[in-house]
Amino acid sequence: MRRAARVLRRWLFVSVAAAGALAVAELGALAWLHGLASEESFQRYASIGQLRARYGEFERFRAHRHLGFALASGYRKGPNRHNRLGFRGEEIALEKRTGCVRIACCGGSTTYGEGVQDFRLAVPYLLERALRDGGRDVEVINAGCPGWTTLETLINFETRLLELGVDHVVVYHGINDVLPRIVWPQLAYRSDWSGWLCRNEHLAEAPLLERSVLARILLVNSGRMEPHSSLLRIIGDVPATSHTFEFRAQRQSGSYPAGVFRDVPIEQMLAANPPVFFERNLRSLLAIAAANDVPVLLTTFAFSRDFPQRPYIGHPAVQEAIEATNAIVQRLGQETGTPVLDLAAALVDKDLFTDGVHFTEAGNRRRAELLLAFFRERLH
Numbered sequence: 001m002r003r004a005a006r007v008l009r010r011w012l013f014v015s016v017a018a019a020g021a022l023a024v025a026e027l028g029a030l031a032w033l034h035g036l037a038s039e040e041s042f043q044r045y046a047s048i049g050q051l052r053a054r055y056g057e058f059e060r061f062r063a064h065r066h067l068g069f070a071l072a073s074g075y076r077k078g079p080n081r082h083n084r085l086g087f088r089g090e091e092i093a094l095e096k097r098t099g100c101v102r103i104a105c106c107g108g109s110t111t112y113g114e115g116v117q118d119f120r121l122a123v124p125y126l127l128e129r130a131l132r133d134g135g136r137d138v139e140v141i142n143a144g145c146p147g148w149t150t151l152e153t154l155i156n157f158e159t160r161l162l163e164l165g166v167d168h169v170v171v172y173h174g175i176n177d178v179l180p181r182i183v184w185p186q187l188a189y190r191s192d193w194s195g196w197l198c199r200n201e202h203l204a205e206a207p208l209l210e211r212s213v214l215a216r217i218l219l220v221n222s223g224r225m226e227p228h229s230s231l232l233r234i235i236g237d238v239p240a241t242s243h244t245f246e247f248r249a250q251r252q253s254g255s256y257p258a259g260v261f262r263d264v265p266i267e268q269m270l271a272a273n274p275p276v277f278f279e280r281n282l283r284s285l286l287a288i289a290a291a292n293d294v295p296v297l298l299t300t301f302a303f304s305r306d307f308p309q310r311p312y313i314g315h316p317a318v319q320e321a322i323e324a325t326n327a328i329v330q331r332l333g334q335e336t337g338t339p340v341l342d343l344a345a346a347l348v349d350k351d352l353f354t355d356g357v358h359f360t361e362a363g364n365r366r367r368a369e370l371l372l373a374f375f376r377e378r379l380h
Contacts, residue, residue, distance in 0.1 A: 103127070105170045131372065138379065168295050169297070182242070270321050
């Protein structure tokens with residue numbers, strides 16, 4: 001009996017000591033997070049509640065019934081803003097004013113302007129200002145959203161842009177339609193991207209364990225949890241068949257090829273999952289646009305090969321996959337009589353890019369200049 005009591009006391013002592021040590025570690029982690037951590041580290045390790053407490057409505061994205069996710073309307077952070085209709089930039093009326101020409105720039109983060117914090121430095125705004133300075137009554141809508149593929153752009157055009165009475169559409173897509181092809185087995189490659197991402201909303205405050213700063217740091221650093229600030233908390237879950245983020249992690253750590261890529265290297269995976277849905281989505285968009293008398297400008301996707309350390313664009317297989325999508329764009333333009341602006345040939349200098357894909361201020365200006373030359377000839 002005494003032995004059992006001693007064992008119990010020791011167990012209680014160890015438990016209390018362990019709990020005390022964890023409490024001290026948690027308080028230390030909390031103090032570090034709020035007092036010493038950089039903004040980047042804070043965004044990486046803070047909980048949803050802590051992020052909201054510091055930034056207010058910090059989320060740039062919201063779940064959307066048809067699109068999976070879209071830009072949060074009314075978002076503000078520094079010089080960046082989203083209007084009440086959920087597009088990056090200044091407010092626009094739902095009804096187009098008489099005589100105004102509306103141009104919609106469609107795409108992912110490279111159209112949204114990831115890489116420049118001020119919306120006025122992104123391509124759509126620069127194009128609008130240049131056309132207005134030339135005496136044209138124009139509104140250019142930034143219809144880009146980080147993470148969107150041609151599927152979301154197709155749905156967005158049908159359900160949101162036609163309602164705004166757009167007169168011209170510019171389509172710029174490439175790498176975002178390559179990433180959903182990194183799925184295995186091949187049967188997981190579906191037109192709704194369900195083998196790549198399962199879109200469920202995760203905006204609620206996290207489970208109890210994830211409310212611990214110490215636990216979040218350990219879980220995020222081990223790769224077992226995405227940061228609460230991650231876009232994936234809006235996009236949804238990563239199914240077992242999706243290997244895009246595994247590829248990224250391996251490339252960043254220098255461990256590629258490992259796991260599934262030992263048996264199925266990225267080249268084989270992309271070859272087995274060709275860009276058929278990319279082409280189908282563009283064909284559908286062109287058909288809908290033609291049915292509504294909306295001219296489309298297709299553009300090839302520009303990138304730089306001078307960023308070999310970047311996990312996606314730095315790999316030759318991803319570069320070749322983007323070139324394949326650009327070839328499809330060129331072919332569709334020839335088959336349908338749709339104009340194609342070859343941005344991939346015109347924008348290659350490293351200094352135009354922040355990471356090989358997204359544009360610097362200079363890159364945005366150069367791309368806007370190329371679009372300006374095109375629209376000057378078509379707007380009177």
